[in-house]
Amino acid sequence: MSGSLLFPSRRLRATPFTSRVSALGVAGYTVYNHMLLATVFESLQEDYKHLKEYVQIWDVSVERQVQLLGPDAHKLACMISARDLTNAKVGRCYYAPICDQNGAIINDPIALRLAENKYWFSISDSDLLLWVQGIAIGLGLNVDICEPDVSPLAIQGPFADDLMADVFGEEIREVKFFHFKAFSFRGHMLNIARSGWSKQGGFEIYLDDTNLGEELWDAIWAKGKKYNIRAGCPNLIERVEAGLLSYGNDMNREDTPLEIGLEKYVSLDSEVDFIGKAALQKQRKVGIKKRLMGIEIDGSKMPPLTMPKKVSIEGKNVGMITSAVFSPDYGGNIGFAMIKASNAYVGAEVMVDSEEGPQRGILCEIGDLWAQVQSNR
Numbered sequence: 001m002s003g004s005l006l007f008p009s010r011r012l013r014a015t016p017f018t019s020r021v022s023a024l025g026v027a028g029y030t031v032y033n034h035m036l037l038a039t040v041f042e043s044l045q046e047d048y049k050h051l052k053e054y055v056q057i058w059d060v061s062v063e064r065q066v067q068l069l070g071p072d073a074h075k076l077a078c079m080i081s082a083r084d085l086t087n088a089k090v091g092r093c094y095y096a097p098i099c100d101q102n103g104a105i106i107n108d109p110i111a112l113r114l115a116e117n118k119y120w121f122s123i124s125d126s127d128l129l130l131w132v133q134g135i136a137i138g139l140g141l142n143v144d145i146c147e148p149d150v151s152p153l154a155i156q157g158p159f160a161d162d163l164m165a166d167v168f169g170e171e172i173r174e175v176k177f178f179h180f181k182a183f184s185f186r187g188h189m190l191n192i193a194r195s196g197w198s199k200q201g202g203f204e205i206y207l208d209d210t211n212l213g214e215e216l217w218d219a220i221w222a223k224g225k226k227y228n229i230r231a232g233c234p235n236l237i238e239r240v241e242a243g244l245l246s247y248g249n250d251m252n253r254e255d256t257p258l259e260i261g262l263e264k265y266v267s268l269d270s271e272v273d274f275i276g277k278a279a280l281q282k283q284r285k286v287g288i289k290k291r292l293m294g295i296e297i298d299g300s301k302m303p304p305l306t307m308p309k310k311v312s313i314e315g316k317n318v319g320m321i322t323s324a325v326f327s328p329d330y331g332g333n334i335g336f337a338m339i340k341a342s343n344a345y346v347g348a349e350v351m352v353d354s355e356e357g358p359q360r361g362i363l364c365e366i367g368d369l370w371a372q373v374q375s376n377r
């Protein structure tokens with residue numbers, strides 16, 4: 001962190017891999033779950049090109065785990081998750097929105113069932129631990145809740161399988177998407193999932209012993225040289241192309257899963273009763289008032305947003321851009337826009353406020369961005 005503008009302190013917690021990330025030339029950080037998350041190494045575009053061609057190692061320790069352990073762990077998991085976890089299987093990952101009593105989204109973690117009575121919720125950027133603890137205390141549940149010493153390390157990119165097979169053995173190739181299994185690293189068992197915040201394919205290693213961090217990083221790095229490995233991080237361009245939503249950017253407590261296109265991860269028609277279910281059922285019945293859409297925006301290369309940009313039609317405000325960036329493979333600026341439901345149509349022409357004055361935008365489905373990138377390749 002030397003030379004960076006962020007003044008170091010204990011609150012900006014280090015990770016088991018911080019020394020390696022800084023030695024390998026991180027150029028920018030963001031703050032996520034009170035920790036540093038790299039956002040750029042060479043440049044957004046260089047990092048993106050490399051991620052799509054080779055393999056990268058990402059310190060995603062900021063994806064903290066909220067651990068539920070004990071006789072009521074499963075009951076509590078089912079209560080907080082808007083996705084039905086009643087039949088959750090050990091060894092599986094579930095993208096599971098968490099809502100408050102009004103159906104507002106308070107986190108969008110991946111839930112991992114480690115055992116009958118043990119879950120990890122691998123969280124996005126909000127303090128889910130406090131919410132979960134409050135519920136458990138209020139209801140007098142018999143469950144222990146903590147943030148364990150667990151730090152995910154992601155290996156992403158087209159050579160991820162080859163590299164991971166070199167480090168952990170050929171068997172790792174058999175792990176299916178959103179499944180996990182324990183693999184031995186120097187006699188220490190580590191849970192490894194086929195997952196990660198890109199669509200380039202890869203794994204996430206849930207390191208559960210900080211003391212092993214540098215050794216693990218260095219072992220992967222050494223084997224990765226022949227695949228042209230680089231240090232990387234979740235990439236803004238690639239994740240917008242992929243339609244991966246970012247908590248705090250594309251959604252927050254003003255939104256429900258139905259408004260941001262996550263209805264397929266919400267179980268409104270099953271038996272399970274979870275916090276926010278009644279509110280979401282009601283919203284489904286009366287209809288949503290706004291909807292998150294994909295958008296392509298004319299004009300020169302857009303810089304990353306710090307504030308939402310206004311979206312209008314014939315001078316009337318209809319919503320805002322939540323994320324936007326120039327995509328080389330798309331061949332233009334793309335992003336997500338939260339749009340009034342009455343205006344949220346594919347192909348609708350809108351105006352977007354930008355530094356260079358108003359720019360024309362065209363709305364699309366979020367999934368269309370990825371489809372367009374694939375057809376341009």
Ligand code: THG
Pocket residue numbers: 063094095108109110122123124125152178195196197204243244245
């Ligand atoms: N990995 C881990 N923890 C995380 C993230 C992660 N916590 C924070 C954040 N990312 C949570 N959000 C997401 C959002 C999307 C996905 C994963 C985590 C994702 N979605 C797949 C997709 O959209 O293609 C599909 C998932 C499915 O079909 O079940 O991967 O990345 N450990």
